[in-house]
Structures are given as C-alpha cells and as structure tokens.
Amino acid sequence: METRLKDTLIPVRDRMEELIRFKQKQIAAALQALEPQKTFHVDEWDREDGKGGGVTMVLQDGKVIEKAGIGISIIHGVLPPAAVARMKVNHKNLKAAVDGTIEFKVCGLSMIVHCTNPHAPTVHLNYRYFQTSDPETGKSDAWWFGGGADLTPTYLYEDDAKLFHQCHKDALDKFDVSLYPKYKSWCDEYFYIKHRNEARGIGGIFFDDVDIKSADELLLMVNECLGAFLAAYIPILARRIHTPFTDAEKHWQQVRRGRYVEFNLVIDRGTQFGLQTPGARIESILMSLPLNATWIYDHHPEPGSREEQLVEVLKNPKQWI
Numbered sequence: 001m002e003t004r005l006k007d008t009l010i011p012v013r014d015r016m017e018e019l020i021r022f023k024q025k026q027i028a029a030a031l032q033a034l035e036p037q038k039t040f041h042v043d044e045w046d047r048e049d050g051k052g053g054g055v056t057m058v059l060q061d062g063k064v065i066e067k068a069g070i071g072i073s074i075i076h077g078v079l080p081p082a083a084v085a086r087m088k089v090n091h092k093n094l095k096a097a098v099d100g101t102i103e104f105k106v107c108g109l110s111m112i113v114h115c116t117n118p119h120a121p122t123v124h125l126n127y128r129y130f131q132t133s134d135p136e137t138g139k140s141d142a143w144w145f146g147g148g149a150d151l152t153p154t155y156l157y158e159d160d161a162k163l164f165h166q167c168h169k170d171a172l173d174k175f176d177v178s179l180y181p182k183y184k185s186w187c188d189e190y191f192y193i194k195h196r197n198e199a200r201g202i203g204g205i206f207f208d209d210v211d212i213k214s215a216d217e218l219l220l221m222v223n224e225c226l227g228a229f230l231a232a233y234i235p236i237l238a239r240r241i242h243t244p245f246t247d248a249e250k251h252w253q254q255v256r257r258g259r260y261v262e263f264n265l266v267i268d269r270g271t272q273f274g275l276q277t278p279g280a281r282i283e284s285i286l287m288s289l290p291l292n293a294t295w296i297y298d299h300h301p302e303p304g305s306r307e308e309q310l311v312e313v314l315k316n317p318k319q320w321i
Contacts, residue, residue, distance in 0.1 A: 005223055012143070012215040013105060016129040019219070020072045020109035021055075023226050027111060028057050028070055030234050034241060038062035040070075045281060051077045056284050060291065063116065064241045069287035070111040079104050079132075103133040108147070109226075110270075112288040113233075118253035119243040121153035121160065122201070122260065123233050124288065126270065127222050145218045146208035148183065149229045150191055152201030152260060154253040156310045157240070158320075161202045164232045165320040168205045171228035175213070175221045183207050188317040193263050198314040200263045252307050254294035261293050 005015055028040050038059050046053035052075030059068045079102045108128030115122065127147030151164045169180040187206035192199050205225070210218065264271055274285035301307030 002223075005219060006216075008216055012219055013107060013129060013131060015219055016222075017074055017107045019223055019226075020107060020127070023109055024055065024057065024070050024072050024111075027230065030230060031059070031065065031068055031113065031237075034234075034237060035059060035062045035064045038065070040068075045284075047075060047281065049077070051075055054281075054284065056287060058287065064120075064237075066114045066116045067291045068111070068113045070109070071284050071287055072107070072109050073281075073284065074107040076103070076105040078102070104130065105133075106130045110288070113237075114257070114290040115237065115241065117241050117243060118154040118245050118249045119157075120237055120240040121151050122257075122290075123149065123151055123229075125149040125226075125229055127226065129219075142211075143215060144209045144211045145215075145222060146210065147222065147225070148187055148204060148206035149225070149233075150187055150201055150204035150206065151233075151236075152256070153310065154256050155249070155306055156202070156313055160236045160240070161318075161320045163236060164202075164204060167228040167232035168225060169321060171224040172205065172221070174224055175217065180205065191263065193259060193267065195266070196259060196262070198259070198311065199317055200260060200314075202313060202320070203317060251294065252301075254292055255296060255299055256310075257290045257293035258295045261289055264288055 004010060004018060007015070032040060038061060040057045040059045043056045043058065044053070045056065052073070054071060054073035054075070056069065056071040058070075059065050061067075106128060108126065110126040110128075111124070113123050125148075127145070129143070129145055131143035149164075149168065151161065153160065165184065169184075172179040172183065183205040184203060186208075187203045188199060190206050190208075191201065191203065213221075271285060271288075274280045275282070301311060
C-alpha cells in the first residue's frame with residue numbers, strides 16, 4: 001500500500017480510493033476484535049443515476065459497540081449553481097458551465113463509533129478528496145483534501161484526550177510542525193454547537209479545502225492521520241469498555257448524544273452538502289446518528305459532578321498537549 005501511495009504515475013484520486021478501501025477494512029477489523037456479539041453488515045451500493053457508489057459497513061446492538069458505521073463513497077456528478085457559488089469562495093479558479101454547474105469527482109471515508117459503555121468515547125473520522133473539471137477541456141481545474149478525527153467523551157479522561165491529540169500531532173509533525181496547532185484550533189471552531197455555546201467533544205484535528213501542498217504530499221499526510229487514529233482510539237476503547245457504569249451514567253450518555261445529533265443535523269456542513277446533492281444516499285449520510293439519544297428540558301448537571309466537569313471543558317476547550 002505504501003509503495004502505491006507514493007507512485008505518482010497513478011492519479012491521486014485512484015490512490016485515494018485504494019487507501020480508503022484498505023483503511024475501511026483495517027478499521028473494521030480492529031473494532032470487530034473488541035466486539036464479541038455482533039459482526040459488521042456490509043452493504044455495497046450504487047447510485048440510482050449510475051454515477052458511482054460505495055460500501056457501508058455497519059455494526060449495531062453489540063455488547064461493546066452500540067453502533068459503528070464505516071462508509072466509503074466514490075462518486076461523480078454535477079454540482080448545482082448554489083453549491084458552486086459556495087465553493088468559489090475558497091477556490092477562485094473554478095470554472096462553471098454556462099448553466100452555472102460544475103462536474104465533480106469525490107471519494108472519501110467516513111466513520112462513527114457509539115459505544116455501549118458511557119465511559120468509552122464516541123469517535124468520528126472523515127477524510128475525502130474532491131476534484132472538479134473544466135467544462136471546456138474536461139481536465140481537472142481544482143482539487144482539495146478535507147477531513148480529520150475528533151473524540152466525544154461522555155466522561156472526561158484526560159489521558160484519553162492527551163493520547164488522541166498526541167498521536168495526531170505526531171502524524172502531522174512529519175509534514176509540517178505548524179499544522180497540528182492550526183488543525184486543532186480549526187477542529188475546536190468547527191465542532192462547536194453555537195446554540196448551546198459548547199463544543200461537541202474534546203476535539204482532535206480538522207481541515208477542509210486544503211490544497212496548499214502538493215496532492216501527493218497531502219495524500220501521504222492523510223495516510224499518516226488514519227494511522228494515528230488507529231493508534232489512539234483502539235487503545236482508548238480497549239481500556240474503557242469494561243468500566244462498570246450506573247443507570248445514571250447511561251442516562252447522561254443519552255443526553256450528550258442528543259447534543260451530538262443537534263450538531264450533525266443543524267450545523268454540520270458535510271451533512272448539509274450530502275442532503276443537497278442530487279442522487280445522494282440518505283442512509284449513508286445519516287449513518288453517524290446514534291441508535292438512542294435523549295432530550296431533557298432545561299437539563300443541567302449537578303454542581304461539582306463529573307458531568308459538570310465535562311461541560312466546563314466543552315465550554316472552554318483545552319490545549320491537551
């Protein structure tokens with residue numbers, strides 16, 4: 001895999017597709033090794049318009065994992081004028097057709113894990129490569145990478161937060177030591193529930209519309225970040241899934257999942273883009289939602305409790321490393 005990733009004779013999009021197909025299986029195998037009761041259901045799908053497809057792997061109602069979804073999509077199509085207008089803000093060289101549309105190709109890997117145990121954190125990951133075509137020549141006139149990974153605990157364990165951030169910093173430092181502080185801040189700003197005045201979780205890294213380095217180098221960076229995710233999350237999961245928990249702790253987990261749903265449905269640009277894209281597969285777009293969540297009117301944790309400790313960090317993001 002490493003050799004082919006560095007083979008510049010292979011188009012970047014093709015190498016990215018190979019990478020996400022490989023990582024989907026690798027991540028699924030690592031999670032499956034911790035889940036004794038259920039296995040991943042594999043759903044291979046094609047778009048109704050014939051413009052690509054993907055593979056969605058879902059595990060539900062397990063002993064350890066309440067819901068995990070790992071999806072890849074490799075699609076192409078035409079962006080409507082409204083979407084093109086938004087993209088031109090960050091990509092001035094986009095050239096639209098007479099009707100204002102643009103042809104695009106995108107491939108990406110997205111995943112979410114919601115655990116049964118409230119002491120085991122939820123995690124989200126997404127990496128994608130996007131390119132557009134000049135309507136006159138058919139050649140790519142713009143491309144970019146986006147993605148990241150972030151951790152959303154129900155109960156705060158500082159050593160988990162530090163490990164997650166350290167692994168991602170180490171991965172990014174191999175390419176540029178200025179990237180981790182930038183992408184960490186970007187993550188804190190993006191995964192923020194404005195109407196609640198709190199972050200969704202304790203962050204990680206996030207970037208979007210990135211084309212400041214060569215596509216070849218950014219592809220290798222994505223590969224390192226995917227490796228960092230596995231190095232961080234699997235050990236965190238392994239040491240939390242057997243922690244004893246109470247009904248009250250499980251209830252708090254459901255309250256926090258309500259916040260997670262609010263972000264994904266109200267704020268997340270990826271969800272909005274997917275729902276606005278013609279021919280989009282709704283099941284894959286909403287794969288990230290938990291099986292269960294709770295909304296309690298005017299809910300506040302008890303002063304001095306571990307629940308309040310988490311909320312304080314969500315309202316005031318920390319520098320973990």
